[in-house]
Amino acid sequence: MKNKTRILISKLGLDGHDRGAKLVAHTLKNAGMDVIYLGIRQTVRQVVDTAIRDKVDYLGLSFLAGDHMTLVSKVVRELKERQAGNIKLIVGGIILKHHVPELKSLGVQHVFLPGTPLEEIANYIKTDSATQNT
């Protein structure tokens, strides 16, 4: 039997608006996933360390302060340098639509824009992880 999907949810940088991150973490946990919630003000190093140590399948990052481009680049670099490119990166928050292609070209698998229903996020991950495991 396949293991539970494991996802790390966190916020990088200095922004403390964590309502969205907490709601997503809560929803995924209720959807039966193994959720590690690291909370606010984490550094790239802390998040990547935890993701690797706890062997997560997904890394979900929430941004509401316009710092996503800078910080996502760093996460991608750090994951690659540490041979953890298999961890899938999912991003959500207040993100301009025209940043989506840029984020994807950096290596983000999916971006959830403002107004995304919580269920849609849970379903996306369920479907995606099922596809990977069959």
Next chain:
Amino acid sequence: MSTIKTANDKWQDTILQDQLERSPELNDSFTTESGIPVKRLYTPLDLEQTDYLADIGFPGAYPYTRGVYPTMYRGRHWTMRMYAGFGTAEDTNQRFRYLLKEGMRGLSIAFDLPTQLGYDSDNPLAEGSVGRVGVAVDSLADMEIIFNGIPLDRISTSMTINAPAAVLLAMYIALGEKQGVSAENLTGTTQNDILKEFIARGTYIFPPGPSMKLAMDVVEHCFKHLPKWNTMSITGYHIREAGADAVQELAFTLANAIAYIEAAQNRGLNVDDFASRLSYSLGCHRDLFEEIAKFRAARRIFAKIMKERFQAKDPKSQLFRTFSGSCGSTLVAQQPLNNTVRITMHALMGILGGHQAIHTASWDEGYALPAEDASKLSLRTQQILAHESGLCNTIDPLAGSYYVESLTSEIEKRVTDYLQTIDELGGMLKAIESGFIADEIQESSLKLQQAIDSGEKSIIGLNKYIEEETDTPQSEYLQIDQEIDEQQKEKLAKVKAARDSVAVAKALKDLDDAMDRDENLMIPIIAAVKEYATVGEICGAIRNKWGEFSDSSSV
């Protein structure tokens, strides 16, 4: 009353019943945004328990339900505040001059996150955040630029700053001195509400105990030297934005206020010496009547707390003076121009709620920082309501509405119950530390989000009347210059090279000594900022002594 009751029963059994049989109502039950049940109809029967003189009364008189001043907007309109501050100090100065020219009387500054967290722009943790959500302030030099050409005795400045409030206020005092404006003539507000950072906004630095001490240093210093300064803006806005409902927003705000007042009393301050310099801020959310009732209830509960719990004698201590802001979370990224309507409603809530200052968001804030024309439209919205609509002709026009009065009393009851629970938990600090507050907020937050996701709660453009979107060209958004980090770092390096480093070191040592002696830190901080010691250096010295708080919340 009995005739009304008879007539009411008869109406229900005949006219209403007939209609319901022919055509049922849209929902089985109706509630406010916060889930308070709403009846079909309110009549004088709902106000049977209300005592006009004791519960409603007159504006400018206890219990202030109808407003804190006797003439309200007939005497003076509310202060129209725009929350501005982004990019560099130069950009902010330009925006402030523009807004002043457009008729604003009060300025409101947003600081970037590194400043709010006590980091300089050259700190590695600041990378990517410099100038992003507000203006970057490293040293007094930045404040000198922000207020260049703006005389501090002609404006009032509201600073959204909490953990390092003492440092930013010290800079404002030093700046006033340079302009020849003495501290006693400075007017404005420091948010300085650290408790809500632990429960909602997350912008804390030091652990709760020492953080309270620093916040109280500001209160005490202002009592002695800045009599016109509003030392704290105790803020429900962020608690609401973190997911609390209207009742929780008000209850937790008042519980924080109680904690501060007790802390100030423990310092030996008399409640009437400082309470009149505390101001309050609440959000304007979606439900018009609930918000208005919340604001009216807030004034009444607060007046009672001040009179009965704290025995405040000075009527000014009993005034719940409020600044209200559009809740950004009610703005929708889809079909963003629709937000102008939502923002107009926010302004209406603030005005009918009797606020002293009102901030309206801009229509583009669902996805970006406001552009100049969007920000101007938001100011014009308030001006149209103030000058064209007749809203200001009479005081508290919704008083006496069977519904609004009933809702006001219901909110008062629910808030009072919460305050009692918090007292039973041992006060707000304990309630925060035990996780009670966070759990309550999380539950409401989830409930609201689920109602939106399921479509039970309609949000136009998001889950109802959805349209295929056309792409808005990039040039219409306010873009923050990507080079800003580098520019700010260079500026900081220049300041550091030009200042007297021996004097800076001595000032920081004096601050350190003052902490050892457990003195009020305002005096040594003012001395340090005058030597151009930076926000990062001053907060760093305090961090070294007091340590940092780290969150361990669960989901």
